[in-house]
Amino acid sequence: MITLQRPSINPFLQYSPNRDMRKTLFDAYAARGDNDNESDNKATLSMMVQLRAERAALMGYDSHAHFVLSDNMAETPEKVYEFLDQIWQPALRIAKVERAALEAMMRADGIDDRLRSWDWRYYTEKVRKARYDLDEDALRPYFEVNAVRDGVFALSTKLFGLQFVERNDLPKWHPDQQVFEVKEADGTHLAILYMDYFARESKRGGAWMNELRTQTRLDGEVTPIITNNFNFPAPTESSPSLLSLTEAETFFHEFGHALHGMFSDVTYASLAGTSTPRDFVEFPSQVMENWMREPEVLRLFANHYETGAPIPQEIIDKITASAKFNQGFSTIEYMAAVYLDMAYHVLDTTEMIEPDAFESKIMADIDLIDEIIPRYRSGYFAHIFAGGYSAGYYSYIWSEVLDADTFQAFLEVAKDSPFRDMYHLAALTGMRRSELCGLKWADVNLDNAELRIVRTLQRIDGQGLVEGQPKTQRSRRTLALGNSAVDLLLRVRAEQAEQRLKIGELWQSRGFVFTKDDGAPISGERVSKDFAKIVRTNGLPHLTLHGLRHTAASLLIAGGVHPRTIADILGHSSISITMDVYGHLINGVQREAISILDERLASRN
Helix, strand or coil: CCCCCHHHHHHHHHHCCCHHHHHHHHHHHHCCCCCCCCCCCHHHHHHHHHHHHHHHHHCCCCCHHHHHHCCCCCCCHHHHHHHHHHHHHHHHHHHHHHHHHHHHHHHHCCCCCCCCHHHHHHHHHHHHHHHHCCCHHHHHHHCEHHHHHHHHHHHHHHHHCCEEEECCCCCCCCCCCEEEEEECCCCCEEEEEEEEEECCCCCCCCCEEEEEECCECECECECCEEEEEEEECCCCCCCCCECCHHHHHHHHHHHHHHHHHHCCCCCCHHHCCCCCCHHHHHHHHHHHHHCCCCHHHHHHHCECCCCCCECCHHHHHHHHHCCCCCHHHHHHHHHHHHHHHHHHHCCCCCCCCCHHHHHHHHHHHCCCCCCCCCCCCHHHCHHHHCCCCCCCCCHHHHHHHHHHHHHHHHHHHCCCCCCCCCHHHHHCCCCCHHHCCCECHHHCCCCCHHHHHHHHHHHHHCCCCECCECCCHHHHHHHHHHHHHHHHHHHHHCCCHHHHHHHHHHHHHCCCCCECCCCCECCHHHHHHCHHHHHHHHCCCCCCECCHHHHHHHHHHHCCCCHHHHHHHHCCCCCCCCCCCCCCCCHHHHHHHHHHHHHHHHHHC
């Protein structure tokens, strides 16, 4: 039986030659929540849009989008639209080129008709096979669900030193689930992880991560309980659950969210895990997703489920070659939903709207071609009406800019060893709003750090900041932030022998061994004294840092230190540092910056 759940309908649309049946199923899928019956969502979503606009007005905002974005990296709807408009027309041109290729393939099949929405996926697979000799369905035997899980776990072990221990003694709410205790490299408990793989009638569609219990230490140490939830095809009597290439990527993506939750290291639950600006929250997951197609990672787990044979190199080459195939369609169907989300939430009217007419007008305004519909139409756009992404569905493509930069740093720094411990460095590069800056590793010169940091502050402040002569309160605080970062860098260099010894011992206690060329160990004191040399020897990536507050921490990580030890390594109880390994602010550094500023102003007076 073919259902309207994605694991069922997508393979049918991709591979069934029955065009009439493809149309029937596609139309039914596209009309979910929009059939004028008891399950129709139009009146409900219209009321939600109206109430959101009313609430925004009561709170002094122009629209719900202005309200939501005021605390996001993008800040305003205008910036979101500016960002989207840079991408839309180039992507639309590519989609039209793809359409022409699909229509040519359809005519070769003897069909004298223009391409329709229910034809796109079917002829995409035909063109993919003809152009790259790659049949996605033939890849499934290499992506058995437990093998993909083992690959994700192995990658996490190589990147972070994590251990995964299955716990059959813990309760489950469905027998298909698997439960794991996640431990640090030294065996310390980190989190509990639930994996819920398969589609079922009682389960909503899609894939997502949940935090059943968030990390906090306000009233004692509380560790997180995280779930990863999927809708993969369930195993049958004759076959295990075999994933498509896209589904395997989804696995890696959602596990990035799980890592975000598990690595949380904050005092207050309201800041824990994925409680970040919405347009940052997809960054860790998309960095993790990037690993999936890497040849070294595929070799970790992609073995044929029957023979155990590793995935052939020729197939890996085809996967790499086809990586950008059909990206016009993927980008356009996603962005159409983004424009729809924004259109609903920039409304300043509190009158009820008619969703079908409204959606049609927005799609006409952006010139969406007839063969593509939004990834989520209004009637089933759960992300924005039930999932917390209202005025925020743009976050995925916004985060792609961050994750592309970050993953490139991996490739540049670790060409010979892609599993070098640089993920934490990359994961710290996400900041918000005014902290976004153009500081690159090439700008960080330990011998002349203050001058270079002040020059960077001049770029991000935008107020003609003169060294030592801040013009405004904002400039004063920005300069103080820079001074604080410099102070921390100088502390990291550890001029005092006692501090050098402490830092070196801490590094070595975490398992990092430094040796001379002849293999003889280097003392902890010597390690720390030569910190700058060690960092330069390890190789610093040319990576845009989003936020000056991360400079000191990132340098430590580049030297080979786990982020969780940063507060210890700084070794000053007067510094209150809280950080989430995936991008929460180092709030204590900002507080100290203000404190330093106050002390200096007081001394001048």
